[in-house]
Amino acid sequence: MTHADLADPADLRTSADAVLARLVSDHTGAARLREDQWLAIEALVAHRRRALVVQRTGWGKSAVYFVATSLLRQRGAGPTVIVSPLLALMRNQVDAAARAGIRARTINSSNQEEWDAVKAEVASGDVDVLLVSPERLNNPDFRDQVLPELSAATGLLVVDEAHCISDWGHDFRPDYRRLRTMLAELPADVPVLATTATANTRVTADVAEQLGTGAGTDALVLRGPLDRESLSLGVLRLPDAATRLAWLADHIGELPGSGIVYTLTVAAAEEVTAYLRQCGHTVASYTGRTENAERQQAEDDLLANRVKALVATSALGMGFDKPDLGFVVHLGSPSSPIAYYQQVGRAGRGVEHAEVLLLPGREDEAIWQYFASVGFPSEDLVRRTLDVLARSDRPLSLPALEPLVDLRRTRLETMLKVLDVDGAVRRVKGGWTATGRPWVYDAERYARVARQREVEQQAMREYALSTGCRMEFLRRQLDDSEAVPCGRCDNCAGSRFSDKVSDSALDTARGELGRPGVEVEPRRMWPTGMAAVGIPLKGRIPEGEQTFPGRALGRLSDIGWGNRLRPMLTPQAPDVPVPDDVADAVVTVLADWAKGPGGWASGAPDAPARPVGVVTVASRTRPQLIGSLGTRIAGIGRMPLLGSVEYTPDGTGARPSRSNSAQRVRALHEAFTVPAPLAAALAAADGPVLLVDDLSDTGWTLAVAARLLRKSGARGVFPLVLAVQG
The missing domain is CATH 3.40.50 (Rossmann fold)
Known part of the structure; x- marks a missing residue:
């Protein structure tokens, strides 16, 4: 196909639909792009624009960047770089790309032995898509040796789960803010696509503003309705943890297909897994403590329906793609309706009906308070850290900083990443150094973010008690102007599940939790x-x-x-x-x-x-x-x-x-x-x-x-x- 063929909008649309057909070849029905999918692809390929796509889970955001990649590569563009936050998401994207004849490779923490080979393949033009984790963007070797060449050669930059860019979002990650630097250094004609399913108006505006960095023009924002027609939402308020466990044991077999049981903590995930196994259910645990090999095995088992459920923390979140996932149950309420919408969005992507149930617990708010207590540190602690770095004649690693700074390691590292993005510190080989650049503690912004978190917690309390439509409630939390009653949730159509539990399950649960x-x-x-x-x-x-x-x-x-x-x-x-x-x-x-x-x-x-x-x-x-x-x-x-x-x-x-x-x-x-x-x-x-x-x-x-x-x-x-x- 020639450059002239692709320049014609009708031919471009035909070519795009042909790529889509290959991408969804394992599904039935005619392959034709949605109108907003086509608008995004046209903007990226024909006009080399920057675009933000905010669409519900299952809408087909990945189809946009894979189709655009194929068309851009046909035009001689360099490889697409996808910044992707989770290994599970990367694995799914590599598999999806292969279906469309797109050669995808990844650089992340679990395949370091392959990095040199992947870099060589990228340099030789043998890779169409390179997936990298946001953490790679500020790895000193990657940032200084790989990223400049990659930025110069990139044909399309994709920021997946783009709400992570915004500290207003439910899953802010400082490493994502490094993208501002990459965006500023990209050639003007390199298109950029950011995608997310979970962004309210404030987050959308924040991401769009950052997306326009260095572009000289505003980003195209394509935002659609966020209804999930396949999901039936419900809440069961049960008296205690033992009753909630017993309910799961009695009723998990009634839930359609296989699914996910979310818990708020690792300890709870392990408790629930042990109990459900004791009751004869085939389940596996999936948490931040799970080894990579065990995680992949658990994902594979769920994809192949060899387990009824994964009992998971938020470690199993963005990007896990199982189209026929039949249910999501939350044993404990997340602190944010936006995070809740994102997690329940794992279900019902390729089936007509999926069940979503929230079983809130009295321990939920204590867990919310714990996580809220580890927000951005006080100005005094930040200044002390900057002073320690400034007085050091060498880079300081996290272990070297810990005796000198009163912060736990994960919180210290997150703070340093924010300071790095702000230009106050720099990560180099051997640790961190101060740059000496002026830095202002944005106390007002941090306070606003903290207040926003409190508003979100109150919204989750209201969701659990609401007598109105639950899907409409979540959509309004995401500022979906088209939100209307769904007709499917327990408040619209009546509860589909009894709150009764058997004496035997309750006795077993009490014994398990009481041990x-x-x-x-x-x-x-x-x-x-x-x-x-x-x-x-x-x-x-x-x-x-x-x-x-x-x-x-x-x-x-x-x-x-x-x-x-x-x-x-x-x-x-x-x-x-x-x-x-x-x-x-x-x-x-x-x-x-x-x-x-x-x-x-x-x-x-x-x-x-x-x-x-x-x-x-x-x-x-x-x-x-x-x-x-x-x-x-x-x-x-x-x-x-x-x-x-x-x-x-x-x-x-x-x-x-x-x-x-x-x-x-x-x-x-x-x-x-x-x-x-x-x-x-x-x-x-x-x-x-x-x-x-x-x-x-x-x-x-x-x-x-x-x-x-x-x-x-x-x-x-x-x-x-x-x-x-x-």
């Missing part, structure tokens, strides 16, 4: 960089100073004991003696621990000695709770209560909020002491001790206290806490 006890892994390595703040600790913690593996009653993030413990351990909770049900559960944990693998009563040849005493950790916030717990354990176990690890006279015992490991150890290093009577009791004790505390957040309080006990003569330390944070 106390999770392992507390000992800290084995000191944080790096402690010498920089005058703390002489480094490397592996000596065996003679470590704790044994410990136990907790539960995790604060789970839906079993977490729901019981969370109200007791909030900063606002009154300090009271340990409740009887909690003390009884701790006794059960101790009994199971003693008899289990590695327990002192297990009978194993290398089993440790039985604890011979109880030591508590001093507390300024919950002394009654911890003291009474230690007393109860000592009495039941017929062991002496030896005393407490106390604060030093000048030790505040204050821990940095959400701090990283290095900061935590720095705060704790000289905060505790072993009183002389306790040291004498330890020296006389003929065995290890139980170290009792209320909450283990990072594990460093237990590690530091245990080190002091071991150095004071304790023959071993078994940590026992009510809850762990994770």
Whole structure:
């Protein structure tokens, strides 16, 4: 086909439909582009414009960039570069491209051994589409060596899931903001396409403004109605977590096809998976802790309907493409209606009917509050970080920064990425450096974003309680001007599911959630960089100073004991003696621990000695709770209560909020002491001790206290806490 053929609009449309036919060759029916699909393709191919497409999931946004790629490549354009946020999305896009005869390759964190080969294929013209993760854009080697050449050769730039660009969006990712630099450096005639299904008016305007960077013209915005005709939305308000689990066990088999059960935390996903398997259902867990190989196997199993459901966190979100996905159930409410719309959009893309159910829980808001508490840091922390970088004569890695900056690693890294986009810091080989450029803390914007999050949370409360059309509600949250009652949801057409559960399922759920006890892994390595703040600790913690593996009653993030413990351990909770049900559960944990693998009563040849005493950790916030717990354990176990690890006279015992490991150890290093009577009791004790505390957040309080006990003569330390944070 000649250049002149493609220049004619009618011929261009015919060619576009022909590519679409190859792309959807595994589907029935005639292949013809939607009008807005064609408008986007025409803008990209014929007019080399920049376009933002905001259309519902399943509308066919990927068809736009694959068809445009094919036509542009026929015109001699360079490869299409697709910035894509998730590995699952990349895998689906590579498969879809192959159906249209488009050669697609990817550069991401899971295929580093292929990078050199992929770069060579791109350079030789053998690749039509290169998919990269946003994180690649600021990898020093990729940014400095690959990106300039790629920008010069790119025939089409595609920004998938473009709402991630905007910090008003539900899934803002600082790495996406690097695209502003790439956009500014692209030749003027290189078309750009941004796509998303989840952008309200504010996010759309923000993305469109960024999309116009360096273009000299406004981006074309194509926004369509966001109804999903195949989805039937519903809400079931059940009294507690056990009832919600029992409902799943009783009714998941009634849900059409295979689907996804979303949870808000990793702990909940693991609990639900274990319970449903116990009830005979074929399910798999999919979370941020799942290894890449296991994730891909889980995706493949769901695609092939070998499992009824994946029990997933938001790690399974954007881009997972299973056209016949029959249901999405949320065990717990997301904090944003926009995020909720995006997740339920996984269902019903290629079938006439799919079920969407929300089962909200009373723990939801506590989880929302936790995630809201880790927003952009205060100006003081940001300035302190910039000052540390400015005073350093070398780049500083994240581990090197942690002893000097009071932020956990993930939050520190996110902050640095934002500062990088703003030009205040730069990522180089070996870490981060300050640029010295002026930087302004946009407190007003961060406050507006925080207020917007609160508005979104309130909207989700209203969604769960609404008596109006649920799809209309979600569409209005996305500023869809065409939103009307759907006629399909439980409020429009009546509930399709009973809230009844069987006694057997409920008993099993209560037993599963009521089973106390999770392992507390000992800290084995000191944080790096402690010498920089005058703390002489480094490397592996000596065996003679470590704790044994410990136990907790539960995790604060789970839906079993977490729901019981969370109200007791909030900063606002009154300090009271340990409740009887909690003390009884701790006794059960101790009994199971003693008899289990590695327990002192297990009978194993290398089993440790039985604890011979109880030591508590001093507390300024919950002394009654911890003291009474230690007393109860000592009495039941017929062991002496030896005393407490106390604060030093000048030790505040204050821990940095959400701090990283290095900061935590720095705060704790000289905060505790072993009183002389306790040291004498330890020296006389003929065995290890139980170290009792209320909450283990990072594990460093237990590690530091245990080190002091071991150095004071304790023959071993078994940590026992009510809850762990994770």
